Amino acid sequence: MPSANQFTMTTTTGDQKAASAPLMNKTPYQRLISKDGRSLIRGHAPGHRDKWMAALQDMWGTWLGLRWRWVVLAFCSSFLLHWLLFAVLWYLLARVNGDLDVLDHDAPPPGHVLCVKHVTGFTAAFSFALETQLTIGYGTMYPNADCQIGIALLALQMLLGLMLETFITGAFVAKFSRPQKRCVGILFSPQAIVCEVKSQRCLMFRVTNLLPVSLVDVSVSGILYEERDDHTLHQTAVDFTTDNLGSRPCPLFVSPLTYFHPLTSSSPLHNVIEPSSESRFELVVFLSASKESTGCDYNKRTSYLPDEIEHGRCFVKSTPQHGKDRNKNARIDYFDTQPFPMTQDHVAVQIDKN
Template sequence: MMTKWRYCRNWFHLIIECNWRSICILFLLGFIVSWTIFALIYYVISKLKTVKKDESCIANVDTFISAFLFSMESQHTIGYGLRYMTDLCPPAYLTLCVQCVVGVFLQTILAGIVIAKILRPKKRRQEMRFSRMAVIGPLDEHDKRPTLMIRLADIQEKLFLAESHVRLYMACSKINSRGDRELIGVKDMNVGYDSGWDRVLLLWPIIVRHVINEDSPLYGMSRDNIAKADFELIMTVEGIVEATGMTFQARTSFLPDEILWGYKFKPMVLMNEKLSKYEVHYSLFDQTERVCDFDAQTIETEETEDDHHHNASGFL
C-alpha cells in the first residue's frame, strides 16, 4: 500500500517517463473528460426552473450536445454565440467560476507535461556511444603500468555539451550463506577527478583511463581472477546540453567477461595528409589490438621521473 502511495506522489515524473502515444492519449482524455463533466452539470442546470418561466438558466442549451459545446466554449473562452448564460440561476455562474479555475489548472498541467517531455534530453543521452568492451593494457608506449581503458564518443556533431565529466564505479557482489546473491558495496574508481582529468571535451572520441595502482580495486588481480570475480563496472557521463541547458546522464556497464586482458584500442583519429586535417573513423571505434609481453597481473611497475607526468589517471 505504501509503495502504491509512493508511486502516486511521484505521478508527474511517472507520466513523463511514458511514451508519446500514452501522453497524447492522456492529453486528449484530460480535456474531453473535463468538457464532459461540466457539460453534464450544465445540462442538469439548464433543466432547472427559473423565476421567469419563459427564460432558462442557459439560453439555447436543450440537449447534451449543446451543453457540451457550451462547456467547451466556456472553458477555453472562445466566446458565446447563441448559447449564453443568464443571471437567473446562481448554480450556473458558480459552476462557470469553478470551470474557469479547473480549466486553467488542467491546461497548465497538461502543457507542462508535454513541454517537459519535449525538453527531456533522452535522445541526447542515446547519442553517447561507449565501446562494447573494456580493455586492460599498458598506459601508453612509455608507461607500462596496467590501465583499464574504455572508449567514449559523442556522435552528435552539431549539439555540443558543456561541463561534461565522467565517473567509474565497481559494484561488487557475493553469494551469502542462504545461496542468494547480495550487493557488498560500490567502490569509486579514479579516472582523474582528483586532478581534473574527469572533465572532458567530447569534440572527438576519447579513452577513459583508470590506472591500476595500489588504490585501485583491481590492484593485484590476474586475468583469471578478473574472469572469476563477481563485480560490474558502471560508467556514467554527465553534461549540459548547450541548446536547452538541461542536464543529462548516460550510463553503461561492463561485466568481467566484457573486459579484454592485454589489449588496447586502435587509433581512430587519423591525419589526412591530403586535406591536412584529422578524420574520425568510427568504423574503428570498437576495434582493439593485442599488446605483446603484457604482465599477467595488475601490479604497478616502478615509475621513473620521466614518467611522473603520467601519474594522473584520466584522458591522454
C-alpha cells in the same frame, strides 16, 4: 529469497561490507543499468496501495517518468474526462432548471430564466463544455448572467481547465527538456577493454560526442556493483582519467575521449576483472557535462558486465570528423578495437589528445 527487484543498499568504500538483499544471483543476470543508461531496478513497495499512494504524492515525478505513449494517452484522457464531467454538470443544471422542457430557447416562457441558451440535451451540454474550455465561442450557446449557479459553474470549469492545461503543458516541456533526452548523441563504446598503457594494465572505455553542440567541463565517474560470497551487494567508487588531466574535468568535449583506470593492487577492479575470476559485478559509468552556450546539464550513463570487457585489445586511433561526415559510421570508427598483446610493454595504447 527476495526477488531481483527487491533490494536495499548501503554505499561502501574499499572492503567495507554492506547489508543488502541478493541482486546478482539470478540466471540470466539482470542488469542494474541498461547499455543506453536506463535504470532497470524498481524499488519494492509493501503493497499496491502504498505504491499508488507514493505515485500520487509525487505526481509530477510519476508523470515525467511515464513513457510517451502513456503521456499522450493521459493527455487525451484527462481532457476528455474533464469535458465529460462538466457536460454532465451542465446537463444536470439544465434539467434541474427546467431548460430541457423549453421548446424554443429563443422565446422562453415568461418568468423562466435560462441558465445556458440552446442546451437542449446531453450532446449540446458536451458541446458547450468543450466550447467553454477551448474558448471557441461559436455564438449559439452562451450562459445567462441572470443564472447565478450557471456563472459559478462556468468559473469552476475555467479554473480547473486552466490548472489542467498548465500541468499538462509544463509536463510536456519538462519531458522534452530532460537532460537524458538531450544526450542521445553521446555514445559510449559497447565494450570496455583491458590493455597496457606505458607498462601499466588499465581498464579503458571510449566516449564520443555526436551532438551539434559544444560541451565543456566533462567529468566521468564509475561505481562498481559487486555481489560477494555472503550475497550482499557492495558499491565501490572507481576513478577514471583521460590523458594527463587527472581528476580534473575535461575542459572541452572533442570526440572521441578515452578514459582509463589503472589496475593497480589498490584498485577495486584488480581481482574481479581477471578473465579467470568468477566475480559477479557490474561497472556503471556516469558522464556529466555542460553546454557551452547555455550551461544546461548533460548526463549520460552506461554499464559493463564481465562479458563486455575485452582483454588484450586496444582502441584504434580515430580522428574527429566534421561537417556532414561526422555521424557517418561514427559508432563503428570510434569504437573499433584491434589486438594488443599484453606482453609487449613497449607498445602504448593510442589515447586521443584532442
